[in-house]
Amino acid sequence: MPPSSGRIVRLCLSPSLPPAKSAHSVCYYAKLAFVRPLFFAFTAFIGAYFLFFRSPSFRSSSTNRFGEDYFAMSLPSAKGWHARAHMHPSSATFVPSRGKLVFAVLLNAPADPEGFTVALFRPDVAVDARGRILQVQPDDFAALADLAEQVNRLPETGSFMTAWRVAHDRTDQPIDRLFVPVPGGKEIKQTSVQGWHPEKKKLKTPVADYTELPAVLHKLLGDIKEARTDYQRGQEENKDLIDQIKALVQFE
Known part of the structure; x- marks a missing residue:
């Protein structure tokens, strides 16, 4: 009877018991199925970062906007000075x-x-x-x-x-x-x-x-x-x- 998915994960990730030869191919494909989505997600993130976040227009507008918002909060205030x-x-x-x-x-x-x-x-x-x-x-x-x-x-x-x-x-x-x-x-x-x-x-x-x-x-x-x-x-x-x-x- 083929091993269950939970057993495959425990077998492949066990730090003490190496998998049997018959389980090598199962472990390989299990790891590949686990790693492949992470690889593609990471690659997509890097691509989006360089195409969007590192673009000159984004850097200019975002730095100006976020920097100004932060700067505005640190400005001295004299609101109400005339009444005082x-x-x-x-x-x-x-x-x-x-x-x-x-x-x-x-x-x-x-x-x-x-x-x-x-x-x-x-x-x-x-x-x-x-x-x-x-x-x-x-x-x-x-x-x-x-x-x-x-x-x-x-x-x-x-x-x-x-x-x-x-x-x-x-x-x-x-x-x-x-x-x-x-x-x-x-x-x-x-x-x-x-x-x-x-x-x-x-x-x-x-x-x-x-x-x-x-x-x-x-x-x-x-x-x-x-x-x-x-x-x-x-x-x-x-x-x-x-x-x-x-x-x-x-x-x-």
Whole structure:
């Protein structure tokens, strides 16, 4: 009577009892039946790896996507900073200066073509869209300053106003213009985002290895927009101050 399949496996895999001569052929085919599917599966995996996972397009897109997702989780956050800030005790004597400027953000939009969003000055001052002079909490100030410094290290886009263009169906999107002084010099670098959206990040035109808006730029603008809370055009509380800040960054 031929041996059962369970007996064949035990016989062939036994570490102590070698199979009888009559069982050699049975063991051979049993091992072949066991190994062959593993061999073909391994070969298929290697082929798929080199054809798909190692392709330049996959490496570029996946590295960008997964790397940005991980990077976004490690970014400093200043969410809620505007609500935590309060009127600055030295607002009556505050004078904006380029030497203390951390960054300023202007807005070009159909409804507000020469808009102003916010400016940050050392050691703890923020001027919001209404022209109010606020004292920012230390942790929030440090987070905003850190994000702005990281944005300044992003690659050039080659576009007018160094614009990162988020893909939209409509073209008349607002442009947020970020101005950050370059350390050790008088230059102020401009980085713009056309069509910032809390959820949409895909770029209309890729920049270097980026197919989506960089996480640090998306995060910074999201936090900054809190400065436009309760803002209504034409009802600024200190328009002269806003004009002075605009002159600091638009000095050409």
